[in-house]
Amino acid sequence: MLGRDHALSGALAFTAVAPLLHVTGVHLAAGVALTAGAGVLPDLDEPGSTIARTFGFLTGAFAWIVHKISGGHRKGTHSLVGVALMTVASLAAGSWQAGALSGHPERWWHLVPAGFILALLFSAGFRALHIGGHHGDAAGIALAALVIWKGWDLALVTPRNVQVLAVCVTLGMLAHLAGDMCTHDGCPLLYPLSRHEFGLLPGPVRITTNKLAEHWVVTPLLLAGLAYFFWRDAGFSLAAPAHLAGR
Ligand SMILES: [Zn+2]
Numbered sequence: 001m002l003g004r005d006h007a008l009s010g011a012l013a014f015t016a017v018a019p020l021l022h023v024t025g026v027h028l029a030a031g032v033a034l035t036a037g038a039g040v041l042p043d044l045d046e047p048g049s050t051i052a053r054t055f056g057f058l059t060g061a062f063a064w065i066v067h068k069i070s071g072g073h074r075k076g077t078h079s080l081v082g083v084a085l086m087t088v089a090s091l092a093a094g095s096w097q098a099g100a101l102s103g104h105p106e107r108w109w110h111l112v113p114a115g116f117i118l119a120l121l122f123s124a125g126f127r128a129l130h131i132g133g134h135h136g137d138a139a140g141i142a143l144a145a146l147v148i149w150k151g152w153d154l155a156l157v158t159p160r161n162v163q164v165l166a167v168c169v170t171l172g173m174l175a176h177l178a179g180d181m182c183t184h185d186g187c188p189l190l191y192p193l194s195r196h197e198f199g200l201l202p203g204p205v206r207i208t209t210n211k212l213a214e215h216w217v218v219t220p221l222l223l224a225g226l227a228y229f230f231w232r233d234a235g236f237s238l239a240a241p242a243h244l245a246g247r
Contacts, residue, residue: 001179001209001220003040003050003128008222009179010039010125010172015229017171021157023164028233031164033143037121038096038172040128041086042077042180043068051124054137059120071192078180079191083173087166094115094154094163101151111148117165118144118153176203182218183207 001009014035018024023031030164043049044059045067052063070076093113123140126132132139147153153165177187184206186197187235199206207213 001174001183001207002214003043005214005218005222006043006176007036007125007128008219008226009175010168011036012222012226012229013039013175014168015226015233016138018229019231020159021164021167023155023157024164024233026152027155027157027164030147032230033125033170034118034121034165034168035172035175036129037123037125038169039176039179041121041169041173042074042082042122042176045075045077050128052121054120054127054140060172071099074180074185075191077173077190078177078187078189080189081191083170085178087170087233089113089170091163091166094165097148098154098163101154110221114153114165115144115148117169118147121146121168122147125213142151142190171176183209190218 009033014031015028018028018031021031037051040049040051042163043065044051046052047060047063047067049063052059066075066077076082082119093116097114100107104110108212119141121140122143123137126136126140153163155164156162157164157167177189178200180187181200184203187199188195188198190196201207207218209234
């Protein structure tokens with residue numbers, strides 16, 4: 001699947017579950033953008049991918065390391081273990097960030113891991129969706145700094161009171177896996193225990209990346225779904241104050 005459609009599927013996944021998480025306003029907007037970026041995160045195992053080229057040499061070298069550790073392209077980062085590890089990493093980065101923001105400015109360097117993850121996700125999302133061109137990376141970094149400073153990525157979402165950043169990473173990566181499972185490749189969900197490639201669709205109707213079906217069926221469906229859920233969520237966030245006011 002193309003990076004564009006992976007990013008759209010991540011954004012779609014977040015807008016679809018937003019009412020269940022009770023996120024509205026800026027948290028909804030930040031969540032949608034972060035999950036779009038998390039939608040391309042699994043391809044960080046491929047040094048030539050969209051996300052690996054986000055910050056040039058820096059992310060290229062990082063992708064090379066991920067490629068080596070995760071066993072190659074579409075291996076560890078496309079498995080349930082990979083999703084769990086990235087979720088734990090984002091939770092750890094979030095708790096460091098929360099510590100630094102709650103009255104410990106001398107621990108400013110505790111903001112670095114969360115800053116890296118957020119800048120990577122925002123910039124990768126913009127890049128995959130062709131937003132901002134060459135300025136997309138700078139916009140991603142600026143946005144990451146704003147969100148970190150305001151702590152918007154730390155908003156706790158119901159029902160389990162987890163930070164929204166961790167939810168975005170999990171949802172985006174799962175959406176990516178689901179997307180790849182609709183292609184002929186499938187995903188090794190149980191890697192490293194098994195190399196079996198799991199698929200969601202029967203062989204004949206699986207799609208081929210960057211072919212007519214992806215451009216004319218998958219992308220329009222993702223856009224339509226995203227528009228619908230966004231419209232519904234906007235209504236939800238407008239309705240919430242009235243609901244709280246007891247009307
Ligand atoms: Zn992939």
